[in-house]
Amino acid sequence: MIAFHKIRPLMNRVLVKKVEPLTKTKGGILLPESNKDQLNFGTVISVGPGRHQENGQLRPVFVKEGDTVLLPEYGGSKVTLADNQDYYIYRDDDIVGTLHDPTK
Amino acid sequence: MIAFHKIRPLMNRVLVKKVEPLTKTKGGILLPESNKDQLNFGTVISVGPGRHQENGQLRPVFVKEGDTVLLPEYGGSKVTLADNQDYYIYRDDDIVGTLHDPTK
Amino acid sequence: MIAFHKIRPLMNRVLVKKVEPLTKTKGGILLPESNKDQLNFGTVISVGPGRHQENGQLRPVFVKEGDTVLLPEYGGSKVTLADNQDYYIYRDDDIVGTLHDPTK
Amino acid sequence: MIAFHKIRPLMNRVLVKKVEPLTKTKGGILLPESNKDQLNFGTVISVGPGRHQENGQLRPVFVKEGDTVLLPEYGGSKVTLADNQDYYIYRDDDIVGTLHDPTK
Amino acid sequence: MIAFHKIRPLMNRVLVKKVEPLTKTKGGILLPESNKDQLNFGTVISVGPGRHQENGQLRPVFVKEGDTVLLPEYGGSKVTLADNQDYYIYRDDDIVGTLHDPTK
Amino acid sequence: MIAFHKIRPLMNRVLVKKVEPLTKTKGGILLPESNKDQLNFGTVISVGPGRHQENGQLRPVFVKEGDTVLLPEYGGSKVTLADNQDYYIYRDDDIVGTLHDPTK
Amino acid sequence: MIAFHKIRPLMNRVLVKKVEPLTKTKGGILLPESNKDQLNFGTVISVGPGRHQENGQLRPVFVKEGDTVLLPEYGGSKVTLADNQDYYIYRDDDIVGTLHDPTK
Numbered sequence: 018m019i020a021f022h023k024i025r026p027l028m029n030r031v032l033v034k035k036v037e038p039l040t041k042t043k044g045g046i047l048l049p050e051s052n053k054d055q056l057n058f059g060t061v062i063s064v065g066p067g068r069h070q071e072n073g074q075l076r077p078v079f080v081k082e083g084d085t086v087l088l089p090e091y092g093g094s095k096v097t098l099a100d101n102q103d104y105y106i107y108r109d110d111d112i113v114g115t116l117h118d119p120t121k
Numbered sequence: 122m123i124a125f126h127k128i129r130p131l132m133n134r135v136l137v138k139k140v141e142p143l144t145k146t147k148g149g150i151l152l153p154e155s156n157k158d159q160l161n162f163g164t165v166i167s168v169g170p171g172r173h174q175e176n177g178q179l180r181p182v183f184v185k186e187g188d189t190v191l192l193p194e195y196g197g198s199k200v201t202l203a204d205n206q207d208y209y210i211y212r213d214d215d216i217v218g219t220l221h222d223p224t225k
Numbered sequence: 226m227i228a229f230h231k232i233r234p235l236m237n238r239v240l241v242k243k244v245e246p247l248t249k250t251k252g253g254i255l256l257p258e259s260n261k262d263q264l265n266f267g268t269v270i271s272v273g274p275g276r277h278q279e280n281g282q283l284r285p286v287f288v289k290e291g292d293t294v295l296l297p298e299y300g301g302s303k304v305t306l307a308d309n310q311d312y313y314i315y316r317d318d319d320i321v322g323t324l325h326d327p328t329k
Numbered sequence: 330m331i332a333f334h335k336i337r338p339l340m341n342r343v344l345v346k347k348v349e350p351l352t353k354t355k356g357g358i359l360l361p362e363s364n365k366d367q368l369n370f371g372t373v374i375s376v377g378p379g380r381h382q383e384n385g386q387l388r389p390v391f392v393k394e395g396d397t398v399l400l401p402e403y404g405g406s407k408v409t410l411a412d413n414q415d416y417y418i419y420r421d422d423d424i425v426g427t428l429h430d431p432t433k
Numbered sequence: 434m435i436a437f438h439k440i441r442p443l444m445n446r447v448l449v450k451k452v453e454p455l456t457k458t459k460g461g462i463l464l465p466e467s468n469k470d471q472l473n474f475g476t477v478i479s480v481g482p483g484r485h486q487e488n489g490q491l492r493p494v495f496v497k498e499g500d501t502v503l504l505p506e507y508g509g510s511k512v513t514l515a516d517n518q519d520y521y522i523y524r525d526d527d528i529v530g531t532l533h534d535p536t537k
Numbered sequence: 538m539i540a541f542h543k544i545r546p547l548m549n550r551v552l553v554k555k556v557e558p559l560t561k562t563k564g565g566i567l568l569p570e571s572n573k574d575q576l577n578f579g580t581v582i583s584v585g586p587g588r589h590q591e592n593g594q595l596r597p598v599f600v601k602e603g604d605t606v607l608l609p610e611y612g613g614s615k616v617t618l619a620d621n622q623d624y625y626i627y628r629d630d631d632i633v634g635t636l637h638d639p640t641k
Numbered sequence: 642m643i644a645f646h647k648i649r650p651l652m653n654r655v656l657v658k659k660v661e662p663l664t665k666t667k668g669g670i671l672l673p674e675s676n677k678d679q680l681n682f683g684t685v686i687s688v689g690p691g692r693h694q695e696n697g698q699l700r701p702v703f704v705k706e707g708d709t710v711l712l713p714e715y716g717g718s719k720v721t722l723a724d725n726q727d728y729y730i731y732r733d734d735d736i737v738g739t740l741h742d743p744t745k
Contacts, residue, residue: 024607026634027599065634071175071591079131087128090198094610094633106633113198113210114130114169175279183235191232194302217302217314218234218273279383287339295336298406321406321418322338322377383487391443399440402510425510425522426442426481487695495651503648506718529718529730530650530689544711546738547703585738591695614714614737626737 024096026065029078029109033059033086033093034102057088058116062104079109085116128200130169133182133213137163137190137197138206161192162220166208183213189220232304234273237286237317241267241294241301242310265296266324270312287317293324336408338377341390341421345371345398345405346414369400370428374416391421397428440512442481445494445525449475449502449509450518473504474532478520495525501532544616546585549598549629553579553606553613554622577608578636582624599629605636648720650689653702653733657683657710657717658726681712682740686728703733709740 026032035056064078080086089112093105130136139160168182184190193216197209234240243264272286288294297320301313338344347368376390392398401424405417442448451472480494496502505528509521546552555576584598600606609632613625650656659680688702704710713736717729 023637024634025637027632028630030633032634069590069596070173070177072177073590073592073594073596074177076173076177087200096607096633110132112131113134113200114128114136117127117129174277174281176281178281180277180281191304214236216235217238217304218232218240221231221233278381278385280385282385284381284385295408318340320339321342321408322336322344325335325337382485382489384489386489388485388489399512422444424443425446425512426440426448429439429441486693486697488697490697492693492697503720526652528651529654529720530648530656533647533649543741544738545741547736548734550737552738589694589700593694593696593698593700616711616737 024063024104026063026106028065029068029076030065031078031080031086031107031109031112032062032064032096033088033105033107034062035059035088035105036085057090059086059088059105060084061086064109068109080112080115087113087116089113128167128208130167130210132169133172133180134169135182135184135190135211135213135216136166136168136200137192137209137211138166139163139192139209140189161194163190163192163209164188165190168213172213184216184219191217191220193217232271232312234271234314236273237276237284238273239286239288239294239315239317239320240270240272240304241296241313241315242270243267243296243313244293265298267294267296267313268292269294272317276317288320288323295321295324297321336375336416338375338418340377341380341388342377343390343392343398343419343421343424344374344376344408345400345417345419346374347371347400347417348397369402371398371400371417372396373398376421380421392424392427399425399428401425440479440520442479442522444481445484445492446481447494447496447502447523447525447528448478448480448512449504449521449523450478451475451504451521452501473506475502475504475521476500477502480525484525496528496531503529503532505529544583544624546583546626548585549588549596550585551598551600551606551627551629551632552582552584552616553608553625553627554582555579555608555625556605577610579606579608579625580604581606584629588629600632600635607633607636609633648687648728650687650730652689653692653700654689655702655704655710655731655733655736656686656688656720657712657729657731658686659683659712659729660709681714683710683712683729684708685710688733692733704736704739711737711740713737 024032036058037056061080061082061084063082064080067075067077070076088105088107092111093107096104096106128136140162141160165184165186165188167186168184171179171181174180192209192211196215197211200208200210232240244266245264269288269290269292271290272288275283275285278284296313296315300319301315304312304314336344348370349368373392373394373396375394376392379387379389382388400417400419404423405419408416408418440448452474453472477496477498477500479498480496483491483493486492504521504523508527509523512520512522544552556578557576581600581602581604583602584600587595587597590596608625608627612631613627616624616626648656660682661680685704685706685708687706688704691699691701694700712729712731716735717731720728720730
């Protein structure tokens with residue numbers, strides 16, 4: 018058995034923890050309560066180094082640690098970590114968009 | 122829970138709000154009233170940065186914020202925002218065309 | 226609702242209005258009368274800017290406004306405009322050929 | 330209605346009229362009589378300009394007007410012209426080979 | 434009707450006449466008698482000019498006239514010539530290998 | 538029969554021995570006991586030289602001998618070695634991520 | 642009929658004779674006896690020249706004559722030679738790995 022602590026995704030993979038949007042705001046987004054599988058928002062926990070393209074260059078991942086992301090309806094692989102919470106792995110080009118607070 | 126306000130699409134994705142064409146004009150376009158799912162016109166709310174091509178260059182998105190677009194019959198992912206209106210995400214190369222007022 | 230007047234196709238799309246060939250001529254082409262869906266000739270109404278290739282260059286559309294085109298048996302998306310006539314959208318590389326009057 | 334006289338294929342398409350081989354000769358080829366759909370020889374009537382490759386160059390069509398060609402068993406789109414004879418459109422890379430008279 | 438005498442394959446196609454291996458030799462190959470369809474050895478009758486690659490270069494055909502070739506179990510299109518023998522067309526990259534007499 | 542001792546994977550293949558995570562730690566990962574087929578963590582035993590890309594360059598393998606890797610739910614080919622333990626072969630781009638001890 | 646003696650594979654094909662591993666050694670590999678179809682180890686008899694890549698270069702075959710190779714569970718085409726033993730043709734990128742004696 019092996020003790021380990023941190024997942025570093027390979028290629029353009031992104032480790033995401035699903036979250037519920039906090040509250041409805043002016044121009045904001047509110048989703049009804051649902052179970053974690055149905056949530057389609059998440060926080061980026063860690064990202065891979067990027068994807069090698071055919072011309073030999075590394076294309077960096079489109080999102081960064083801490084980003085709030087809009088996830089696609091299907092896809093993503095569930096990963097179970099020690100804190101009994103579900104994490105999900107996505108390819109960065111499957112992530113739909115990022116969410117931003119316009120007041121900041 | 123997280124409060125957020127604005128969706129910034131990734132890659133060549135386009136956030137669209139479906140609209141009904143206003144009126145029949147000379148050489149204009151008139152669609153019968155229908156529910157939002159069946160509408161195939163929309164206004165572009167926001168666009169992603171573009172798509173990385175194999176030669177390493179970023180190809181910008183074909184449409185811009187505010188454009189009225191003709192949408193394909195199938196495709197597009199519905200996104201629910203806080204204003205209880207449906208938005209849709211398309212890849213820009215799935216959008217059929219843009220609509221223009223020739224009098225301007 | 227929004228009033229608009231002109232469709233500008235994106236990428237290498239072509240907006241086509243289906244037509245019947247006029248008459249049988251020496252070496253000409255005559256098609257039996259049929260409904261618009263079955264017609265496989267059309268006039269090009271407008272064309273997109275072209276298709277971006279992997280080397281970053283824009284390849285222009287193969288046909289131009291006013292061309293009479295031979296359409297494939299299958300494919301093309303119907304678009305309804307305000308004049309109650311059906312228009313069709315094709316990718317230019319799906320169009321079979323162009324028709325020409327050899328006397329000109 | 331529109332009068333037109335000549336089909337100019339787009340891209341690497343080839344307009345072919347199916348023919349029966351004339352006679353059995355020394356080292357020649359003889360096919361039994363059959364209906365036009367089953368014939369797999371043809372004469373090239375006209376050819377398109379060629380196919381754009383990913384490096385931006387135009388690759389010319391492999392056959393030319395007047396060539397006798399061996400056609401594949403499946404494929405090709407029938408086109409009806411005013412002389413009540415059937416023509417067929419093929420992509421040039423679907424054409425199997427060309428036939429030549431070794432005495433010339 | 435048209436008299437013709439010789440098939441010149443297009444692209445990287447190869448015209449093959451199926452043959453039976455002659456006899457068992459030391460280190461040689463012997464196949465049981467079978468009908469022509471089941472034979473998987475052949476003699477190359479003629480070859481095309483090669484295949485255009487994406488970089489614009491022509492890659493010559495891997496085999497040459499007169500080669501004895503090992504054919505794949507499936508694939509190949511039958512062509513009937515005037516000598517009432519069956520010929521087969523293969524793409525050169527579907528041909529498995531060539532056979533050689535090590536004593537020469 | 539042949540005696541051999543070491544498998545050196547070809548291309549970007551990776552030879553993996555599945556392992557169970559040791560213990561739950563702060564921020565660590567704990568998986569319930571399961572049979573080897575269901576385990577999705579492993580130790581890299583050996584890796585191939587990498588994958589040749591279309592531009593002719595060799596892209597090295599993303600993981601190295603000794604790495605603890607998170608494996609995908611599906612995929613991987615079982616290989617039985619003399620020590621009666623199961624090994625698995627993966628393509629490196631199918632491996633989800635690597636696990637790291639943040640205290641080191 | 643034609644006498645021939647040696648198969649020279651085309652492209653990146655590899656001619657393999659399946660073998661059983663000899664014996665269990667320290668860190669070695671032992672497979673239970675099985676019929677030839679189920680064996681997944683083999684000796685390389687001959688290899689092709691390599692595979693042409695899109696940039697025009699020839700990528701040599703990954704294995705060489707005499708190598709002991711680990712074969713994939715599925716794939717490979719059986720070829721019957723005159724010595725009544727079965728040979729198999731694989732593409733080199735389908736071969737899983739090579740086996741080596743670490744004492745040498």
